[in-house]
Amino acid sequence: MEQKKTLVMGIGNYLMCDEGIGVHVAEQLQSEILPGHVSVLDGGTGGFHLLEYFENHDHVILVDATLDGREPGTIRKIKPRYAKDFPPAMSTHDIGLKDMVTALQFMDKMPEIDLFVVSIASIQEQGIELTPAVKAKIPEVIRLVKESLD
Numbered sequence: 631m632e633q634k635k636t637l638v639m640g641i642g643n644y645l646m647c648d649e650g651i652g653v654h655v656a657e658q659l660q661s662e663i664l665p666g667h668v669s670v671l672d673g674g675t676g677g678f679h680l681l682e683y684f685e686n687h688d689h690v691i692l693v694d695a696t697l698d699g700r701e702p703g704t705i706r707k708i709k710p711r712y713a714k715d716f717p718p719a720m721s722t723h724d725i726g727l728k729d730m731v732t733a734l735q736f737m738d739k740m741p742e743i744d745l746f747v748v749s750i751a752s753i754q755e756q757g758i759e760l761t762p763a764v765k766a767k768i769p770e771v772i773r774l775v776k777e778s779l780d
Contacts, residue, residue, distance in 0.1 A: 633667035634688035634742070638775055639680070641673045641694040641727070647757050648702065648750035648764045652693040655771050662772075668779055677730070684734055689742045691778050693771060694727075695764075696747040703763040704749040705771060707778075716745070744778045746771055 640656025643649050656672045664670070673680050673692075684690055698704075710716050716728055734740040748767055759765075 633665065635686070636668045636689040636691065636779060637683055637687040638664075638668060638670045638691045638779075639673040639683065639693070640671070641675070641692055643675050644758060645756060646753055647755035647759065648748075648761055649695045649753045649755075650758070651695045651748045651750070651760060651764055651768075651771075654760060654765075655693045655768055655775070658768060659772060659775065664776075665779060677727075678733070681730055681733060684730065684741055685737075685739045687741050689744070691775055692727075692743065692745045693775065694745065694747055695750045695753075697753060698747070698749050700749040701763075702749055702751045702761065703767045705767055705774065706747050706749075707774065708745040708747060710743055710745055711740075746774055 638656065638659055640652035640654070642652040644653045653672050653674070656670050659670045671683060708715065710731065716731070731740070748764060748771060750764060751761075
């Protein structure tokens with residue numbers, strides 16, 4: 631049986647502290663040995679320029695920050711099928727990802743998506759370092775992502 635072509639994409643702004651959690655996870659995963667059917671991408675702040683990556687993969691695993699009012703560092707897995715399935719308070723690039731999902735549905739090219747969101751307290755902070763509460767969750771997010779590769 632052929633493996634699904636899988637993309638792990640970290641979303642976020644590396645310059646805005648915890649908002650960049652997805653990018654930090656992608657960066658760490660790029661240095662690990664992963665199965666041949668898996669590629670890793672720093673998706674930055676999302677948007678339509680990422681559409682082709684979704685179109686060219688059967689399975690996309692996203693890692694992103696969310697402002698959902700939960701304790702910073704809380705990790706949730708969501709299986710969004712429609713734009714409305716994304717958390718109501720995704721970070722600074724919320725509209726781009728939701729619009730992209732709508733476009734993929736319209737083109738009938740929607741891959742299987744697993745979305746791991748990590749709760750953060752603010753998108754106002756600037757800097758390349760994650761807060762201790764969020765940084766401590768990177769190993770757990772990576773473990774969950776790897777489990778989703780099976």
